[in-house]
Amino acid sequence: MGTSETTGWQWLAIALVAVAAVVVTAAFTADAGSARPEPVAYDETVGVGLTMEAEQIARAEGASVPRAEVFYSQFRYVVGYPGIDRLVSALDAPARASQFGFPLAVYVSDYGGVSVDCSAGGSLSASATPEWTPAGTAHYVVDSDARSPAGPVIVPFEDRADAESFTEDCGGRVVDWQTVRAREPTTDDPAAGVRAQVEQRASRADEQVAAARERRDRPVSVVVGRDVATLRAAIDRAPPNTTIRVPTATTVGNVTVDKPVTLRGEGTRLDGGGDGTVLRVTADRAGVVGFEIVGVGNATVGEPTNDDSSWDAPVRQGYGQSDAAVAATNVSGLFVANVSVETPASGFVLVGTPGAVVENVTVDGTDDWRDGFMGVVGMDEPIVVQHSTFTDGRDGVYLHRADGTVLRNNTFRRNRFGTHLMYTSDALIADNRARDQSHAGIVVMTDPSGNAIVGNDVRRARSGILTAGSRSYVGHNVVVGTERGLSTNAGRSLYEHNVLVDNAVGVIAATIVPSNRVVENDFVANDRHATSRPGPMRSYTHDGRGNYWSGAYDLDGGGPTLSRTYSATDSVDRRLHRSDAAVVLDEAPSVRALRSLRGTTPGFRSASIVDTAPLTEPANPRLLATATNETTGGGVSP
């Protein structure tokens, strides 16, 4: 080795060591995490928003909702919150650290830069979209008159002077961020409130049914065929609050019921003649009991109207005006019972009918759901539909803005959807059975809130129960033999005591931002017990109790929960119920080493579902027994 060659090597070695030293020094002196991310437009954030209806109303009214956005240490997306109270309760949420890490930066709307007032009925309005300001240094007006469609709002300002001038017009007082953080959080467990309301909603429906059933007890004043020839003549002659008896089958064409009377048949056939709606109810407190209605027209979509400029005018035209056996608009106290319908369009179309009750009816649609329409359409007001059967329709029950509706003990067969909720909040969907729907058993769309889906039994459909919106309660349901059992698309919601058997996928964790509680459910013999859409880790454990996953195991034995964490999305765990050899791989040192520290970076990991306290035994043994009992293809056991 010559001297010059050695010198060359030496220089290279020295240069390499120097470069490495500089890079390493730089890496250790750089303060990772000190850079504060710049705020982004609210539209580019992910979050659990207002109900879509509230958002539509806010937009229509020009109301402004104070917003917040948070950059979390382990979550790649920026999370947006409609309302400062939402922000505070999200920051205080117990699962926050294990899902998102800690907040790197928090921004809130600055109402200082825009012209703002609260004169329009307290509704907060702003001349433009407010800019962002860091939450920690902002000033907040609390207890003012300002409101959003979702309730009172806290209004943030960058400058204290702006905040104070706002209080001169709208009242309230100015506080700092620490005080806002320390405020009593809005309910930590929003869906538990919905669970608590289930019984209340049921008894309110009982009252509604009891009131409507009074239509059955009216004295008979006219008998069609004896006193008068036609139903039309009978309605004209009958005094209000009496019963018209219809003992014999009759072709009625299109009849308008414009008096508070009860039409009572004995299973009597009413033929509409195949054109239009058979009975159109325009009077309050009408009753239709004991008929077999045929000859309904086949129009499903109404005429376009120009006088309706509301945001949902196309929906009203498209869904609220179809031909039906019975249609009612803007009447109260309607009672329909013991009516069977054969229809190429809808069974019952109820638009603006507070107190309406439909019970013990059957609606038979078309062989192909695409040719027919809805069993029941309910719009604008709460209705009760119970103990009824809907077969071969588009949707068994379709609801639009029918907040507070109760659907219970119904059976849906071979429809597109069993029940279909649009813009409908605070409903109770209980103890219904759905079999062989082509698309889904129970579908909730358009981000409503406060819905309760309880005790339903859905089998054989593409999807079982699809939720949406927020603050919902989904409990004690059975879903068997679907491609997707249950979607947890409704955020801040409670999914408990459900039984998912023999589905291609039991549960699909669908929201990007995890905010749900999913516990005490039984997952048995699904191809995949659960899968997750992108987003941070979801923890399916609460208060030391998780779910029952067939295949999950531990080597300790004993105890109500397993000591070994189960992850339904893990490539080994998810095969445990399908192959015992997966246990052997699961115990491999390298696999265990891989898992040992994963819990430290949950937020960065996408699409994972982890249960740290899987149940040793099924949580719902009786429901599980009913789920695995029925083996017939299409029959419904009584």
Next chain:
Amino acid sequence: MIRRLDRFWTVFGREVRGLVRTRVVFVLGAVIAALAFGVARAGGGPSGGYVPTVVDVLVVVELLVPAAAFAIGYRALADATARGEPAVLETYPLSPWTYVAGVYAGRAVALLAVVVVPLLALGAHVATTAGPETTVLASHRGVDSVSLYVRFVALTALLGLVTLAVALALSAVANSRRRAILLGLFGLLLAVAGTDVTVLTALGGGLLDESALGTALALTPSGAYRGLVFEHVLSVAFEGRSGFVPTGIALVASLFWWASGLSLAALWAGFR
């Protein structure tokens, strides 16, 4: 002084050429790369970012790096001793310190090559794959940062250099290949498990309480490594939790293991 440096370079060059000639280091490098990539990919860390990747590979790296250090170092001096090289060296004006330093430096280059290159490649893989699933929404990196990964690689290199010094000392003590293998295995087991088990036993036996736990762990090479990784890399994943091990003590202890390993090797080589 200049002459001593030249002699150091001569020994160093000979070691590097010898290692390149045997090609074993290339196989070792390929194995480490395959394992690091395999574990990280199986864990899904690279799509999450640098910190999740570190979490995925930490346990495997903590076992692999000492293993590689012992594989590269266990015969470094034993072979030479068995061939009677020190006796020959005595006829040259070459001090055992220079000799050991040259051997160590040569082996260290090989070790760093098989450890650091795969980890840097893994880092490059993270840089190209980590990213949000959608571009519709605004995204950011959170606390994740390439500087954290560089810290991890640097700390891993430190662990390798320390265990290589210990391996060299054991290699000097052994004067036959067979004994070198046994001593090497002993050293490896001590490094990857023995020291932690000792601390665990002391903790269980009441000899140690939690106030001294961090210090006790910092005193062992692998405990210091793991502690420093938690302290300087993974701490970003913890809110309000730091003080895993005292950094100063961990660094001084690592330096101590490194210096005493090389000193022992030099003294032993000189003694013979």
